[in-house]
Amino acid sequence: MVQDDTAAGGGRKDESNLQQQLKKVTELLPGFVVCLCIALIAKVAGSFFPVVGAATFAIFLGIVAGNTFLDRPVFEKGTKFSESRLLEYSIVLMGATLSLSDMIAVGFSGVGFILLQMTVTISAAYLIGRRLGFTRKFSLLMCAGNAVCGSSAIGSVAPVVGAESKDKGLSITIVNVTGTILMVALPVITSFLYGHETLHTSAMIGGTLQSIGQVVASAKFVNDEVVQIATLFKIIRIIFLVLVALAFSRVNTEEEGKFWQRPEAAEDRSKVKTGIPWFIIGFFLLSIIGSLQLIPGVVSEGAHFVSNQFEIIALAAIGMRVKFKTLVSEGPKAMLYGGLVGCCQVLCALGLLALLF
16 A cells, blocks of 8 residues: 555656656747747748848847837747757757867967956956946956856856846846847957958957857857857857856955955855756767767768757857837946957957957
């Protein structure tokens, strides 16, 4: 009798887990299907207008749809999944198409460029924020979001600096809006200055843009080779997130007192749990396996194909999640902050590219 009760209890638990999974899938499905449909339309349109390309169509169709007839809460979870998870899967699969020799092409100059670019971005974002009257905590969130990897970096650093949820939400919004504007502007700038030469264009896009989704989207405006190299530059920035979080754990986030003398620094350092994201690890593992020639050609080609399809769907989702009303709601002061930091990033990148490459 006891065994029957135990078995029945286990059965109910399994059924409950199944129901939860089905509910989760049901919530994700509407947004995913919409992004898939936009991606398919973009692919067709891109075949008729190859100069424009499917990526451009996917982003702009997503922006139009997401701000008009498809601006509904029911699509929120599905578009978020498509933007984040599908892009992560795409990056992992991209690793199967790149070898270690491709990564070495970035070189010491590339790593030095990223370190200097991140240092200047953090310094500029903090000084501008303080000049405009924002708090230390909020300014540090803006430093991490712009220098490293957008909202992911802000989410990782927020508990380290003890930021409030409203500061976290506002900084994510500003960083995403700034990155969206630069996402479209940088391919134009690099076309004018570098004629879309691969290394300079990739370094500018991968070393400047806020989120990895924006990097892929912006690079896709140019070509697939720039997508790959720009992603490498971005991955280097993401890896340095650990160092940024550790450094910020030493900051005195109170409005009074010296910048680096935080009384609870030792305690906070123990709370820093920022690690390298799983998809970066997966990317490098597949790259190593591919470099050892252990991935058959047909598998590598298949990975490249699937990666491209995931990219287009993710780009449609990125477009869907760009909201014009956000630009208006955050106020001129906050948007000025984001704009000034974005300008500093671009100008710094231009100077460093002239010096290092």
